[in-house]
Amino acid sequence: MKESTESQEQEQTTLQKEGVLILFNDEVNSFDFVIDVLCTVCDHTEEQAEQCAWITHYKGKCQVFSGSYEELSVKATLMGDVGLTVEIH
Numbered sequence: 001m002k003e004s005t006e007s008q009e010q011e012q013t014t015l016q017k018e019g020v021l022i023l024f025n026d027e028v029n030s031f032d033f034v035i036d037v038l039c040t041v042c043d044h045t046e047e048q049a050e051q052c053a054w055i056t057h058y059k060g061k062c063q064v065f066s067g068s069y070e071e072l073s074v075k076a077t078l079m080g081d082v083g084l085t086v087e088i089h
Contacts, residue, residue: 025056041075
């Protein structure tokens with residue numbers, strides 16, 4: 001019983017450290033630039049990056065990456081440094 005409880009607690013801790021990176025629409029950056037950044041920073045294929053760019057354009061935001069807080073923090077900093085608006089959720 002004790003092992004099962006410890007395992008569940010570890011799993012919950014892991015899940016709590018996972019999150020998503022949200023890209024927000026802006027009127028400044030071009031589609032091509034956003035696509036290039038998504039390919040470079042988030043390892044998207046060009047098709048995947050283009051789809052995310054269109055979703056962001058029409059819906060105002062798009063989930064572009066999921067992972068650990070550490071991964072998300074690095075990617076958010078890189079994307080923010082080049083002028084994209086992102087948040088970690």
